[in-house]
Amino acid sequence: MKNLIILGLSSLLICLSCQNNKNLSNEVTVAGTIENHDQTVLKILDVMGRGSWEDVVPVTENRFSINLTLERPAIKTLMYGDMRKDIFLQPGKSLEVSFDALNIENSFRYGGDLKIENAVFDSISQRLGNIDYSYLYTQPLDLTSLYMDSLKNDSKEYLKSLLNKYITSPYFEEYANASIDYNVAYLKIMLGDSQEEQYAGYYDFLNELKIEDHDLLDMPDYRMFLYFYLEMETNKRYKDLDSIQNQTADAKFYETLKTIENLKDEEVRAYSLYNTMLMQLKEFGTVDFDRHFGYFNTHNLDERYAEQMRFAYEEKKRIAPGQPAPEFTLEDVDGNQVSLSEFKGKYVYVDFWLTTCSRSARELPYFLKLYSDYKEDNIVFVSISPDKDKNTWLDFVKEKRNVGTSLWSDKFLDSEVTKNYQVLGTPTYVLIDKEGNIIDPVAAKPSSKEIRETFDLLLKSK
Known part of the structure; x- marks a missing residue:
């Protein structure tokens, strides 16, 4: 579930009075250039309280421009293939973005009114991202706590040094500092949760934070913190x-x-209820969700979240058990076009995966064993990878997982097949019956006992 958390962000406000907001223009322009644009879809992701999760940004002759209406400073997520960049926006200001699609990491540049803010934010984000997790998860909590405190202090000193050099928005300065605080805090909760016991005083860092703060709901690091905090409190109850x-x-x-x-x-409670319900729906589908929907409708007081939940529910119903599985035609390792309809009369176990996904890698040995145990039965194993680089996928399949039917889909997670099956992360497994209808849109993974029990039951019913 964790990989499904915090799909997008909208407005961000820290210490900004309503009077000041009234004096700001609500328009902000995000424009830029993409060199070597390859028809990958450019999007601005924004899920909070909306009926649609993303705005597709048209790209014409390598240029794009979109005007957004904001009531206050905000952080949005710019997406292009597997690239995601959180961008700081402020009403009345503009942001220019440019990059080379063939070398995004080394070519990404900012311009416009918010050039400095976003360059600084990007630099801080990269610094916070340089964490040695292999070290953290093998050390006792007292050492990992010192490591995280050092990271926090170092990041704040670095931020201070940058802000001394450049003039930035006061809203941004407060946001950047708070972002560091909550980033380190949610990582500490994660690390604490990974241990069976925590030493006395480990969670004292929570006393330095405001746990419930609706003004920070649109800050990505705060929302991550809130998720892990609620999970920690839930585990105590459980x-x-x-x-x-x-x-x-x-x-x-x-x-x-x-x-x-x-x-x-109230606002934090409303968001938390919405996010928890949404994750339950996305992970477990519509089966038995009506009773949860009833609870949500009774306790939710925010129409924005009601609209979003209705939208998500209707979308999920399209691939609910019993619905026709979306047809696809994709290329296999030999260059042949393979369609789902070719497997009618057989059960189909579909695995959406990526060569770069660590979770897919962990499931691979179990997938190979599952295939070996059931390959003589009336079950077809179809692996679909939306890897960005076709040759990387082809080499990996031929070397490590050339079993069953391996197919490649272009456009990464923007491909038609991943959209039709609502794949939000990898690996994702789908089980289809002999008539081409969905049995389970979120089928059990290969390493589980459940998938073998399901296979055995289906084969006995023939």
Whole structure:
């Protein structure tokens, strides 16, 4: 679920009065140039309280421009293929972006009114991203805590040195400092959760933070912090359940809802309820979700979230169990075009994966064993990779996973097949029946006992 968390961001405000907001123009322009544009879709991601998650930005002759209406400073996510950049925006200001599609990492540049803010933010983000996780997860918590505190202090000193050199928006300065605080805080919660026990005082850093702050809801690091904080509090409640209660279906989910009910800030509570319901829907689909939908409709007080939930629910229903599986025709390792309809009369287990995905790599040995155990049965194994580089995919398949039917899809996660199957991350597994209808749009992974039990049950029913 964690990889599905925080898909997009909208407005951001720290210490900005309503009077000041009224004096700002609501228009902000994001424009730029993409060298070697290859028809990859450029998008601005924004999921908070909206019926649609993304704005597609038209690119004409390598140029693009879009005007956004903002009531206050905001952070949005700019997406191009597998590239994601959080960009700081402010009403009445402009941002220019340029990059070479063949070498995005080394060619990305900012310009316009918000050139300095975004260059500084990008630099801080990269600094916070240079974390040695292999070290952190092998060390005791007292050492990892010191490591994270050092990272926080170093990042703040670095930010201070940059702000001493350049004039930036006061809103940005406060945002950048808070972003560092909550970034380190949610990582500390993650590290603490990875250990069975935490030393006395480990979570004292939470006393330095405002846990519930609706003004920060549109800050990505705060929203990540809020997610992991609620998960931590839910785990405490879950551990207090008896052996019968914790075996109840969706027991942990219901404890999460109770944790959310205890939040004092109405806007934070509304967002947390929405986000938790959305993740439940995306991970487990529409089966048995009607009762959760009823709870949401009773407790939600924000029409924006109601609209978003209705949109997500209707989208998910398109690939609900019993619905026709979306047709696809893709290229296999030999250059042949292969369609889903060719497998009618057989069960189809579809694996969406990427060569660069660590979770896909962890499941690979189990996928190969599952294929080996069921390859003589009436089950077809179809692997679909939307890898950006076709040759990388081809070499990987031939060397490590040339079993079943391996297919390649272009345009990364913007491809038609990944959109039709609502693939938000990899690996994602889908199970299709002999008539071409969906059995499970979020099927069990190869390493689980559940998928073997499902296969055996299907094969017995023939």
